[in-house]
Amino acid sequence: MAESQWDEPQLRTLVPAVIGVLVRRGAEFAAAEDAVQDALVEAVRVWPDAPPRDPQGWLITVAWRRYLDAVRSESSRRHREVRVEAEPEPAPGEAADDTLRLYFLCAHPSLTPASAVALTLRAVGGLTTRQIAHAYLVPEATMAQRISRAKRTISEVRLTEPGDVTTVLRVLYLVFNEGHSGDIDLAAEAIRLTRQLAAGIEDDEVAGLLALMLLHHARRPARTGTDGRLVPLAEQDRSLWDTRLIAEGVEVLQNALAHDRLGEFQAQAAIAALHADAQTVEDTDWVQIVEWYDELVRLTDSPVARLNRAVAVGEADGPRAGLAALSELNPGLPRYTAAAAYLHERAGDRAMAARLYAQAAAVATNLPERDHLTRRAAQLNAQLRDAL
Template sequence: MNEALLRELVPAVIGVLVRRGAGFAAAEDAVQDALVEAVRLWPDEPPRDPKGWLVTVAWRKFLDAARADTSRQHREIRVEAEPVPGPGEAVDDTLRLYFLCAHPSLSPASAVALTLRAVGGLTTRQIAQAYLVPEATMAQRISRAKRTVSDVRFDQPGDAATVLRVLYLVFNEGYSGDVDLAAEAIRLTRQLAAMTDHEEVAGLLALMLLHHARRPARTGPDGRLVPLAEQDRGLWDTRMIAEGVEILQAALARDRLGEFQAQAAVAALHADARTAEETDWVQIVEWYDELVRLTGSPVARLNRAVAVGEADGPRAGLAALAELDPALPRRTAAAAYLHERAGDEGAAARLYAEAARSAPSLPERDHLTRQAARLNARLRDRR
């Protein structure tokens, strides 16, 4: 059973059903039912034309559901003749599905779930496992999302920036259960890049590849978080880095800079340094200047302050940090790091402990707690 092939075919088959008159929610349900049949039958009798087979079975599922739905007997449903098995239509509606699933009326969480279901071809159970929520909760979230977009015209223009943000959210969720969401986000972004000539799609793909290349070094054997400066760079995936850099360079050559290209440029500079000490922090500050200009993002300003601390010294970094909202997530952790670099270990220890109490994840909390304990132990030894 080729599960990867099934997942790649899902959006195209949904698109065929929608163009034949099915509503989006009904089409998506019918395709999921067809996938169940494929899992049951394909190992014994694999079809010559997988897409045509799925279209045929999904359309039958849709017709069966429509006929059984007595509450809609008075509603006209445009039903075309049932297709015979054979080659599926050549039209690819995947790009339209991306835009539909990233509709502005949806919350980010709902858009991500719907994208994984309709475009990624994942089951509700797989998505629930990845997000560590009960399957029933995820099913409700997906059902609400489908109802929200049920009346949206399938051919209306979408917002590419929203689609990219949804994919970036998927990537940042990491992985759990039997679905690696970071790898899934890369797969979907590759798919999108193959369909559309958009430099920011390329920028996002490059960013994902450059970050994902460092993944093997991000945690130690005991599961502890390993900061970038302490990572074993021999564990980085050099092929993935080379691919990311090549994609980024081609995007930057078009001279239409966007935020994902700028972020990828920062990641590329980190990847290019053989050691942490060789990092070109001056260029990184320049790229963060571009990112702040493009987005005004407080997170970009925070990262810029840390980069300034590396390029121009910790006091300069603390001065840049002082301009930011004290409530900004991870600001306290950045202040702790810069205070330690400046030699103020007492303040750094207090700030590390404070940052740990509001850390967004358990690995990050444990890392910050260990940093505080390390400095406190050093201070006690000096007394």
């Protein structure tokens, strides 16, 4: 087997099943996860020169030995009984069940969202603590502490009933929205993990989230200019969009919608699909987008969904209608001021729009977004000066 046949992402796909085997053999989750991480390090070192015939079996054997070594080294566990190493390897169904249990365990409601994300990336995604720390731009020691606390929190959790799929999906969506930092592309990692989840469970909302990720990810090459500046959807070069991902996302979404069990991720994916379907910004079916936002608001009653709906109303029925819809919302909502600025600009009130863009830039937490809003305010102010 050539070295290129076993790159790191492929290796990580084996992690959940291997952890599951160790847990079923009697290992505690935290100890099993540590042992598997040790085995991964060994695999990266050994496999290029001596690739195994059975990669998963190799990882199970090495991880189990590492676990036994750790147990034997602790005097308090000297007499603990462990199962023999000759236990048969898991059948495909058992491996899938093990993987699903890990998804639910790592997204357990007792964990904070940040801890759930970190533990999911480590135990299900197979990333190292260093990789996760670099992706989230925090010191490795900080991330190690976060993961250790998460392991302690769920150390006594036993999943005797099906886990909460909604919580798992929210954790995966948090990962996806982190995008790309350091040497790990978290958006791509979230898509990989969601594909894995979709392969192990029949759930229309899992499919909806996968479709949403694919459709958003398809537009990624056009979101940033060559100078690093944020490019709004209306100004993006649509020839840069990945049509293969769009086609896959639409197909996944259509299959889910056919079951008539609508959920919030399916509704969001439908909105994304309508944007992706438009060859130009003028071709966008804003009326249908408003209808899907109506469905999303009905499902979630989310203030953010209501704000986005107001902008869509401004496109479908005119900016004054959009501003009327926006006026019904709390001005303290994130991006409220930016939305108001855009709608006032569309309505021709450049002075008000410039003031609001500047206000929005002052409170923006995202640097590219802040730069975009600042530039827009400056452009409008320049236009106003030229008109004098």
